[in-house]
């Protein structure tokens with residue numbers, strides 16, 4: 001990197017800067033190499049300041065939440081990783097709205113809303129990401145998705161450093177798509193508008209949690225569903241029909257319990273996971289004509305693996 005890294009790190013004033021951090025400890029796949037530096041901003045102002053510094057010096061950066069939808073290259077990330085974590089994770093209720101900072105646990109928010117007598121986020125129990133990650137991915141399950149409940153949100157426009165507060169406009173959310181996604185926009189908080197509980201919210205949340213325990217390979221590290229749902233079909237069904245359940249590359253395996261999940265059975269590398277993703281894509285395409293798109297976000301370089 002053509003700059004004085006240490007001197008620049010010192011300019012992330014209010015931030016705790018860790019050097020050469022293994023991303024395996026910050027991702028639910030438990031794989032991947034090191035980030036050049038990992039910074040956990042303690043406040044919105046600290047994040048804005050740090051973004052100002054990286055832009056001023058042209059330092060590459062990435063933003064992560066809880067790392068539950070990420071596959072980080074084994075070669076690591078030659079960039080500063082900003083992790084929006086617990087320090088920016090407050091949740092409060094006011095006038096029928098729930099305000100959550102981006103670093104809050106999305107599942108904890110969902111649980112809190114139900115405990116307080118509201119419905120609309122029951123489906124989010126068991127999604128292990130942060131509120132910011134849920135907004136960035138427009139996370140969803142069991143017929144619900146983030147877009148339906150976000151009334152307003154606040155983000156940092158990374159290029160200008162400005163804090164923008166707005167109601168999401170038409171087209172800002174789609175299926176596992178959001179306009180509020182790093183690196184351009186970094187969600188820092190959102191207001192969720194929910195309906196009073198119809199009396200069934202607790203039971204629905206318990207039912208969804210039980211379904212996850214029964215149908216998902218939760219005992220193994222993974223990033224949830226590896227692929228997006230193709231139009232009119234299900235990734236898991238296509239993978240199963242292609243005979244890929246239980247297929248392995250190194251320590252990565254197509255789960256026998258739920259073919260939509262690739263799991264780390266122990267000792268998998270990100271290269272194993274990536275190569276298995278590619279294999280699944282090729283085989284499913286050959287059998288069904290459908291090319292599965294990963295839902296999992298790739299961080300760092302994987303392009304060298306495609307040449308093998």
Ligand SMILES: Cc1cc2nc3c(=O)[nH]c(=O)nc-3n(C[C@H](O)[C@H](O)[C@H](O)COP(=O)(O)OP(=O)(O)OC[C@H]3O[C@@H](n4cnc5c(N)ncnc54)[C@H](O)[C@@H]3O)c2cc1C
Nearest residue numbers: 065066067068069129130132133134136139140182187224
């Ligand atoms: C067991 C399991 C079950 C899962 N079930 C579901 C499910 O039912 N439905 C579902 O949708 N997902 C599911 N997931 C995937 C994952 O939990 C969600 O996508 C989650 O919303 C990701 O949040 P995160 O904080 O971990 O984001 P990360 O994985 O850290 O980041 C994901 C993306 O969001 C961006 N990002 C993160 N924070 C911000 C921010 N503050 N501002 C802007 N961009 C940001 C990152 O740059 C990256 O592109 C599951 C994962 C696991 C491991």
